[in-house]
Amino acid sequence: xxxxxxxxxxxxxxxxxxxxxxxxxxxxxxxxxxxxxxxxxxxxxxxxxxxxxxxxxxxxxxxxxxxxxxxxxxxxxxxxxxxxxxxxxxxxxxxxxxxxxxxxxxxxxxxxxxxxxxxxxxxxxxxxxxxxxxxxxxxxxxxxxxxxxxxxxxxxxxxxxxxxxxxxxxxxxxxxxxxxxxxxxxxxxxxxxxxxxxxxxxxxxxxxxxxxxxxxxxxxxxxxxxxxxxxxxxxxxxxxxxxxxxxxxxxxxxxxxxxxxxxxxxxxxxxxxxxxxxxxxxxxxxxxxxxxxx
Amino acid sequence: xxxxxxxxxxxxxxxxxxxxxxxxxxxxxxxxxxxxxxxxxxxxxxxxxxxxxxxxxxxxxxxxxxxxxxxxxxxxxxxxxxxxxxxxxxxxxxxxxxxxxxxxxxxxxxxxxxxxxxxxxxxxxxxxxxxxxxxxxxxxxxxxxxxxxxxxxxxxxxxx
Numbered sequence: 001x002x003x004x005x006x007x008x009x010x011x012x013x014x015x016x017x018x019x020x021x022x023x024x025x026x027x028x029x030x031x032x033x034x035x036x037x038x039x040x041x042x043x044x045x046x047x048x049x050x051x052x053x054x055x056x057x058x059x060x061x062x063x064x065x066x067x068x069x070x071x072x073x074x075x076x077x078x079x080x081x082x083x084x085x086x087x088x089x090x091x092x093x094x095x096x097x098x099x100x101x102x103x104x105x106x107x108x109x110x111x112x113x114x115x116x117x118x119x120x121x122x123x124x125x126x127x128x129x130x131x132x133x134x135x136x137x138x139x140x141x142x143x144x145x146x147x148x149x150x151x152x153x154x155x156x157x158x159x160x161x162x163x164x165x166x167x168x169x170x171x172x173x174x175x176x177x178x179x180x181x182x183x184x185x186x187x188x189x190x191x192x193x194x195x196x197x198x199x200x201x202x203x204x205x206x207x208x209x210x211x212x213x214x215x216x217x218x219x220x221x222x223x224x225x226x227x228x229x230x231x232x233x234x235x236x237x238x239x240x241x242x243x244x245x246x247x248x249x250x251x252x253x254x255x256x257x258x259x260x261x262x263x264x265x266x267x268x269x270x271x272x273x274x275x276x277x278x279x280x281x282x283x284x285x286x287x288x289x290x291x292x293x294x
Numbered sequence: 295x296x297x298x299x300x301x302x303x304x305x306x307x308x309x310x311x312x313x314x315x316x317x318x319x320x321x322x323x324x325x326x327x328x329x330x331x332x333x334x335x336x337x338x339x340x341x342x343x344x345x346x347x348x349x350x351x352x353x354x355x356x357x358x359x360x361x362x363x364x365x366x367x368x369x370x371x372x373x374x375x376x377x378x379x380x381x382x383x384x385x386x387x388x389x390x391x392x393x394x395x396x397x398x399x400x401x402x403x404x405x406x407x408x409x410x411x412x413x414x415x416x417x418x419x420x421x422x423x424x425x426x427x428x429x430x431x432x433x434x435x436x437x438x439x440x441x442x443x444x445x446x447x448x449x450x451x452x453x454x
Contacts, residue, residue, distance in 0.1 A: 048359065
């Protein structure tokens with residue numbers, strides 16, 4: 001595992017070890033601590049499947065949410081065996097420190113982190129600000145794909161229950177705190193899909209009854225980094241009345257934007273019990289006889 | 295849908311598009327991504343007259359990243375409308391290489407064809423490039439959206 005950071009701008013958060021700065025990562029690269037059996041593994045997880053290939057952080061490997069983490073047939077995540085080979089191919093062992101970053105404010109990076117958490121991978125972190133911050137700071141990108149010595153990741157059964165909610169769980173959860181992280185138009189039901197994403201539409205518009213509307217982007221600064229803890233508390237606790245000790249479920253459209261919010265609630269604000277409902281609106285809004293509020 | 299490794303049907307595609315489809319089919323899935331990246335890098339820049347004029351272009355909503363396209367149809371009065379030449383213009387940011395790659399394929403395969411030829415392109419042509427496995431079917435819908443808008447603008451602007 002990597003040593004803890006010296007200066008920690010993240011000590012304000014509940015789980016500061018879950019974030020790294022671009023400076024920290026650059027330092028790891030410089031000191032040769034990226035890749036290798038004892039080094040940090042850096043994974044890029046983007047919405048755009050080609051973006052990694054146009055240039056990426058030196059030493060980083062691609063982890064595609066669609067090709068690597070989703071089951072190719074069923075709407076579900078890969079099983080333990082497939083996950084073990086995805087990790088092993090990237091030189092990741094069970095105790096490797098993994099840093100994930102990506103495009104679109106780390107949506108897919110947060111999603112990948114959440115999926116890795118389903119398998120109980122202990123040390124997985126996000127690069128605060130993601131790919132765009134690294135690029136904006138003029139840091140090095142390369143097209144060289146590193147060669148890795150495969151690791152031997154064990155086959156671990158996925159444990160969904162603690163952090164993943166299914167439709168039945170949400171039905172049983174009605175009346176308790178829910179966070180809808182979609183855009184206001186999707187929440188109100190005016191839009192049946194996210195602006196620019198009509199292919200992921202639903203038969204019905206609206207939201208799950210009782211859900212609070214907190215668009216995911218409210219947790220992020222302009223540069224894609226996370227807001228400070230006091231700012232996040234002002235939004236999620238004071239304004240929305242959520243509580244870190246109450247079981248909470250977050251959802252969006254397919255579960256990627258809500259992974260971002262899940263990360264905020266679980267790791268930055270320290271909610272004990274927060275689950276991501278990855279079926280989200282593409283399941284709920286297409287389901288027969290589930291309650292919908294507009 | 296046929297598996298990505300199957301030989302795609304190309305008989306009803308315009309020759310340039312058919313050649314691209316055959317090129318992709320011969321490659322392994324990782325090589326297909328490399329070729330798509332080449333199309334992305336080869337997408338021509340907008341000509342001077344359209345630079346900064348995306349408001350006058352049509353946004354393809356099916357794409358997950360902003361893509362604007364514009365169709366020009368030649369207006370030689372002596373030429374039959376169906377025989378006029380079609381030119382395609384695209385604008386997509388470098389941080390959306392997949393979207394640019396789709397645009398690059400359509401540009402190389404369709405630019406300079408006649409109105410009749412463009413309108414005859416089958417709507418499922420985007421699924422003939424053996425990309426479903428490497429890119430995912432969901433992402434391919436962006437190219438379907440581009441093609442349908444190209445055909446619609448071509449029909450409108452040629453009044454066929």
